[in-house]
Amino acid sequence: MQLHTQPGPRHEATDCLGPGERFSRPRRQFLLFAVVIFMSTVTGYAAENATARSEERPTSSEGPHCVIQVAPAATDIERLAATELAGYLKQLYPGTGFEVQTDGAADILVGTPLSMPRLNELLGSRTPEAPEGYLVTHATVDGRPTGILCGTDPAGVLYGAYGLLRDLGVGYLLNGDTLPEPTTKPFPLSNWNLSDRPLVPTRVVFNWHNFLSGCSTWDVEQWQQWITQSQKMGYNTVMVHAYGNNPMAGFKFEGVQKPVGYLSSTQVGRDWSTNHVNDVRRLDGGEVFDTAVFGCDAAVNGTNLQRTQAAQALMAEAFATAEARAVDLFFAVDVDTTSANPQAMIEHLPKHARFEIGVKEAAWMGQASGKMWLVNPETPEGYGFYRAQVQQLLDAYPQIDSLVVWHRKSSTPWMEFALESMPKAWQEEFAAEVAKTPDAMDFYHSHHLFAQAKIVIAFQRAVTELGHDDVKIAFGSWDFDFLPAAHRFMPSDVALIPLDWMVLKDASVFDTHERRLAVAKVxxxxxxxxxxxxxxxxxxxxxxxxxxxxxxxxxxxEMKCQTAGFGIIHWTTKPLDLYFQSLINQVWRSSENESLERTCRQMAQQFVGDEQTEPFAAYLQDWVTTMPKIGRETSDFFIDHELKDLPGTEAAQRRRLKLLNAIDRSELDATGNAWVDYFTGLEKFILDIYRTENAFHLAKNQHLAGQIDAARTTMATCQPEEVIERFANFSQHGGLTRGEKGLIVSMNTRWLPHYVRFRQMLATEPVRYNFAPTSHDLLAQSRGVFTFHFDDQGDMWQCLGSEETDAKTFAIDAVRTQRDTAKADAITEAICRTGIESDKPIELTLQPILPRGGRSGLTSEKLAAGEYLLMLMTIEPDEAAGVGDHVVDLRVEVAQQGASSRYQLAPTRAKHLRLQCRGSDKSQWNSIHEIRCEALDRSGPVTASGQNPHYAPENTVDGKNDTRWAVEGSDHWIQLTLDPKRSFDRLEIDWYDGASRLYDFDILCSDDGETWQTVSHGADSQPQGLLALDRIDVVDAAGGSNKALTLSYPVKLINPSTLRLTLTPVSGKVRICGAILTPLNELTFPRVRRSRKFPSE
Structure with a gap:
């Protein structure tokens, strides 16, 4: 087998080849090469070109020759089908010459009854009639055996070409094609006998802009490949979605350019927890990258207009491919979110064209609580707002076949306003409509969807007035809950497009008869x-x-959707092909409801060839039904929950690997072996994640139980860096995709940092901060907030800039160091190129990285008790500065942790621990975040005499600083379970607001839960005081200006704490570039280093 990627038209002029010709170039993927088809044949193929080539027809002495004929009246799509067919057949039968002509004797006739009327005569009643259908057969024409490829319409001809090639052994993946080994056998015509037609009219492949692993990082070549490969599989529509901040949907109204965000890359754009990094080549697995930044060429900085123009130029070129291939385009655009309703534009409307609503805070989309304006599309001016948007979208993308008005399920301005906030006329109209069908009042978000129907109507009016009657308007969202209200209030010709989101909760709409019938009602x-x-x-x-x-x-x-269609949403491409192939096969007549077993056998044959199809098919079927599905892209955590049942996961992996090992690899060619290596690597990767996460959770539980040494030993077994490296290696089998590159970045910035952070909590890895400019996207949904610097040793630094410190950033081009040979100096030189500065004191907290996240789940953590070396890096960038011009006072102290939370007890053993609480000096509230002691049994019950709703007693042992137990009253208790075999002499309590409250409580212990003994306790807090105090003349200490200066201070923490660093200017400005806090113990577990060399700055 061979794998070829076929991306469709390229935009570089150097790749222009003649009709039917192919351009081959080596690729870095394992044993792959790219095959690029010159797609200008779609729009620029002329009959005279074909005729001219016929004059150069080879003689019989040059070997067998096959003429593929299209009619002079053939459409561009029919010509494309013939060209594609010739190009593939040349590879399958290299001993035969294949050529496309428009006249003369023919070996294969390609066309429709309209373009080639003689096909009606040849086929008679067998002529295909269903839309997009085709017939491939053979007959004797003019005394010679002739193959016939007849489509009902041009699209049918193209699907027929791909269907014939599939019958000859070609397979289609989202990322390329699989071809059987070339044969020297004569090219056959006699066994041509197949026909097919789709059973549903609209077959959508839907990619969604947001993640680095999705289409946001694609350049035009990837877009063209995706469109082309989807069509080859049998799909006929592609769909994209634009959040309100997406620059590809930017427009201008009343002279105001719509505020937009970015197409995300590793240096701009923040949608859905996208984090940034200085150089992707320095990441674990970073050897797959050629440049420092990962993203598409259109991921630019600049003004709203510049970002919009760049994104629209990219997408317009991509969509031109869809148009050229007769692939329909659905374009969804948000209308309900904060960023989709920019107040700066709406406020240009007169007040009668807008209405005011109250909104709640929605931090995930940058929405503050208060008031905001929405547009009334029924006023002339309000309609003008939506008309401008529609007009400029259609101007940018004339290829659009359906504009989809998109909304979220809840929590947006158009999904949360009170009924009374609607214009009075709307309220009256809504009441009248509900009176006709009273049940509608109880529909999901009934009045919100009634209001949004007016936006839909405005879109319909706009496309009609603009001369685009062929553009349909649809309405979509997550889940199926919105269908009844949308069906009641939307115009009857508006298609509804629901996402089967609940499949995440194992509650897919396709799974049960009841759910399917609920859809059928609409x-x-x-x-x-x-x-x-x-x-x-x-x-x-x-x-x-x-x-x-x-x-x-x-x-x-059963859902009555077969007359409309279906779609599949995705972000990555590999290894999703089996899912796409199964669903599309099931909706074509010849393979209706095709079994998974049959699809797996077909794909196995494509991957490894005929000899080893059965064992690989058995593996694929087991793999697609039992391998764990893990990870997420929409939060600060790549793995956001505990992965349980490691023994079961290991056993299942052994079973699947046994199936893979049953394959006789001596029967495989290089490509077949590469695919087996890929799936073997994927199996090991998933188990690596499970094992690493299992150890990580064990170490965190040990830490919570006070077993610090045990946690350190456990964490020494966690090497997520190696897991990522192995992912980067095995993913190259079968062709490394943009999605896989994005996942390498994602794991380095949303998985690895949590391990680094926990190592820092255990004092087994230094804490590193780089003060540098950081980029933020305030319009991004659930925006990422972290920026990382990976130095040339591969170590991770968290970057803090103006957004994080409220200080101004600076950057310089060249830095001198005091020594020019040590590796540490190279790192210092890189770190000191940037920093923060102020003419006022700068106060910083030094603690484990990731002190706060973009979403819930991350809170500040403490450094472990022990001895550290604090290293600070600074510089005076002004070459003219002299001694005395830059003097700073430095102060390092233990950060205030609140009232004493650590208590010393006499050594104690018991089965139960109780805290008898009597409120604080501020109120009668008793509130505790966490309770820790080395004898605590976290699997035992936690009870209390009372609780406030949502503040349960078990929150005190869940290991989360953002949860707590709370109850009001002067005499309440909370009770925990202890291990009676373990003695304890310390207790740690994280009180709510402990810095400003003094809580009154007693500690009691019991062996039976009935008789309680009060245990005396004393405070064991570290005295607040200075750890370091210094005055530094930076120029003097560095030996000159523009010279990096490293300052070192020993620090000892008696208890788990964080450090406060205060820098006060005496003369000049305060500047700091970097800070490293290195544990001084023998327990530090150095990160495994790779042998490769990291790129320098």
């Missing part, structure tokens, strides 16, 4: 296009795709 009288998920960004992102839906066409028929 789809019986309105087009409904359900969107299935190949994988899920909120939790089932890597490993394998979802198991394909069985009897899929029957499911669509």
């Amino acid at each position: 789809a019986a009288t309105r087009p409904v296009i359900p969107i299935a998920w190949a994988h899920h960004d909120d939790g089932n992102y890597v490993g394998r795709p979802y198991t394909p839906i069985p009897n899929f066409h029957d499911c669509l028929t």
Whole structure:
């Protein structure tokens, strides 16, 4: 087998080849090469070109020759089909020459009855009639055996070409093609006998802008490949979605350019927890990158207009490919979110064209609580707002076939306003409509969808007035809850597009008869296009795709969606192909409801060839039904929950590997072996994640129990760096994709940092901060907040800039160091190129990295007790500065942790621990975040005499600083379970607001839970005081200006704490570039180093 990627038209002029010709170039993927088809044949193929080539027809002495004929009246799509067919056949049968002509004797006729009327005569009643259908057969024409490829329409001709090639052994993946080994046998015509047609009209492949591992990092070549490969599989529509901040949907209204964000890269854009890094080549697995920044060429900085123009230029070129290939384009655009309703633009409208609503805080989309304006599309001016948006979208993308008005499920301005906030006329109209169908009042978000129907109507009016009657308007969202209200209030010709989001909770709409019937109630009288998920960004992102839906066409028929269509949403491409292939096969006539077993056998044959199809098919079927699906892309955590049942996961992996090992690899060619290596690597990767996470959770539990040494020993077994490296290596088998590159970045910035942070909590890794400019996207949804610097040794520094410190940043081009040979000096030189500065004191907290996140789940953590060396890096960048011009006072102290939270007790053994609480000096509230002691049994019950709702007693042992137990009253208790075999002499309590409250409580212990003994206790807090005090003349200490200066101070922490660093200017400004806090113990576990060399600055 061979793998070829076929991306469609390239934009570089140097790749222009003649019709039917192919351009080969080596790729870095393991044993792969790219095959690029010159796509200008779609729009620029002329009949005279074909005729001219016929004059150069080889003679019989040059070997067998096959003429593929299209009619002079053939459409561009028919010509493309013939060209594609010739190009593939040349590779399958290299001993035969294949050529496309428009006249003369022909060996293969390609066309439709309209372009080539003689096909009607040849086929008679067999002529295909269903839209996009085709027939491939053979006959004797003019006395010679002739192959016939007849399509009902031009699209049918193209699908027929791909269907024929599939029958000859070609396979289609999202990332390329698989071809059988070339044969020297004569090219056959006699066994041509196949026909097919799609059973549903709209077959959508839907990629979603947001993640580095999705289409946001694609350049035009990847977009063209995705469109082309989807079509080859049998899909006929591609769909994209634009959040309100996406620059590809930017527009201007009343002279104001819409505020937009970025197409995310590793240095700009922050949508959905995208984090930034200085140089992706320095990441674990970073050897797969050629440049420092990962992202598409259109991921630019600049003004709103510049970002919009760059994104629209990219997407316009991509969409031109869809148009050229007769692939429909659905373009979804948010209308309900904060960023989709920019107040700076709306406030240009007169007040009668807008209405005011109250909104709650929604930090995930940058929405503050208060008031905001929404546009009334029924006023002339309000309609003008939406008309401008529609017009400029269609000007930018004339290829759009359906504009999809998109909304979120809740928590947005258009999904949360009170009924009374609507214009009075709307309230009256809504009441009248509900009076007609009283049940509508109880529909999901009934009045919100009634209001949004007015936006939909405005979109419909706009496309009509603009002369785009062929552009349809649809309405979509997550889940199916919105269908009843949308069906009641939307115009009857508006298709509804629901995402099957609940598959994440194992509650797919396709799974049960009841759910399918609920959809059918709407789809019986309105087009409904359900969107299935190949994988899920909120939790089932890597490993394998979802198991394909069985009897899929029957499911669509039961839902009454078969007359409308379906779609699949995804972000990455590999290894999702089996899911895409299964669902599309099930909705074509010849493979209706095709079994998973059959699809696995077909894909196995494509991957490894005929000899080893059966064992690999058995593996694929087991893999797609049992391999764990893990990871998410929408939060600060790549792994956001405990991965349980490690023994079961290991056993299942052994079973699947046994199936892989049953393959006789001596029967495979290089490509077949590469695919087996890929799946073997994927199996090991998922188990690596499980084992690493299992050890990580064990170490965290040991830490919570006060077993610090045990936690350190456990963490020594955790090497996520190696896991990422192995992912980067095995992913190159089968062709490394943009999605896999994005996952390498994602794991380095959203998985690895949590391990580094915990190592710092255990004092087994230095804490490193680099003060440098950071980029932020205030319009991003659930925006990422972290920026990392990886130095040339591969060590991770968290970057803090103006956003994080409220100090101004600076940067300089060249830095001198005091010594020029040590590796440490190279790092110092790089760190001192940037910093923060102020003419006022700068106060910083030094603690484990990631003290706060973009979403819930991250809180400040303490450094372990012990001895450290604090190193600070600074510089005076002004070459003219002299001694005395830059003098700073430095103060290092233990940061105030609140009232004493550590208590010394006499050594004690017991089964139960109780805190008898009597409020604090501020109130009668008793409130505790965490309780820790070395004898605590966290598996035992936690009870209390009372609790406030949502503040349960078990929160005190969950290991989270953002949860707590709380109850009001002067006499309450909380009780915990102890291990009676373990003695303890210390107790740690994290009181709520302990810095300003003095809590009154007693500690009691019991062996039976009935008789209690009061245990005396005393405070064991570290005295607040100075750890270091210094005055530094930076120029003098560095030996000159523009010279990096490193300052070192020993620090000893008696208890777990954080450090406060205060820098006060005496003369000049305060500047700091970096800080490293290194544990001085023999327990530091150095990070495993790779042999490769990291790029320098």
